[in-house]
Amino acid sequence: MTLALIAGQGGLPPRLARALDGTSWRALHLKGFPPEAFASEGFRVEHLGSVIAGLRNDGVTKVCLAGRIARPRLDPAAVDATTMPLVPRMMAALRAGDDAALRTVVAFFEEAGVEVVSAQDLDPTLLDLPLIGTPLDRDRADIFRARDVHTALGALDIGQAVVVAGGQVLAVEALPGTDRMLAALAEPFPRPEGGVLFKAAKPDQDRRIDMATIGPDTVRHAAAAGLAGIAVPHGEVLVLEPETLRDRLVETGLFLEAV
Template structure:
């Protein structure tokens, strides 16, 4: 049984690769999104049909998607014969919301008899959260409000996080991501002190290929934004570089807490 790691940018592919010790695996990446620190072969989206056929020819039975990519542009002049039957659904995916687009792409692999594995299934330790600090009563109230906001936004397929301070919604995560959202809060504006970054998977999200993630830069961004801490739903968020996360929490004085699903 051979596993293919289909990697994007960021620290996640390397973290997943660390959980594949002793397994038969190989790595590929969408052209333009080579992962750091891993030898990987490129492929083009216009040749996705041929790529999947090649995986089957190599004996690949499982794939794991890990890392970030931007939604690719499809050059119709480069679509090969093996990909042509997939083209109508590929165009549909490019115009759909994130979750719907991912489901279409996953279907191509599943229809070829390839099983999709989640990053957290390959490397379960990624879900371990280095809890730190104390959550005050005001923080707990902000967490409750943030969770309600997140639930309301899930059906709109908007993002995996939001920031609430003093009961006020300061920001919601959109396409630019968590780091951008936190950076936007460093600009001066009238707002309550403190606040909480809340992160969780969206309701109905396919966590095999898209799961909320935090890492050291998340802690740094939250501290720069003047927040009091971070709350994540247990089992719904991957933690990258946990030792560095733990160290930055200690340096900044921020809390990191988990709440039940």
């Protein structure tokens, strides 16, 4: 066994499990956040040092972190001896943004001699975009405006998605995520017609562990919000359930554009 999948929730871990079928791998998850559709071993964040040491002793040389988890709370009383030296860095990371927390976890694995690989390394088809439709000139103007806003906000570690309509910023993704942001836009309020969702990893994010993701639910929520389409950077976004996503685009009339 050479690979461990640290799995969270959502559609990405099951997609990777299918891609890894027939190979030697092991799945683990943070207690309270198990993956869907396959078995996994739970562990506490207070035992992370022991988990990493155990994986290394078992011959694991690569690890992939994939899926959605909430930021865990660290109970100092539950920290084991192997994890104790990591606690100051863990506490500092948990007080910082999500990017800092993930980079710290990556550093722990790398310092133990375990290579961190990306979901797209394990399944390159995750980057395949089912491009549909053609944006109007007004949509392209909104795409470029949203991209500029996304870039400007990237240094603040806020979110991966922006919605713009008629040049006006309607929403910026925060902790609740893209779907919650789009659901809020489905409520009636004075706004320009149409609009686009632009989604991408933040400029300084480590693409091995925190790629932006879209799927059929993204299309469903974007349509319910009255948007005209979705734009993403080519090669920078993971696509879940691409066939269903394509069908949803056709059904709703939304476009999916690569920029």
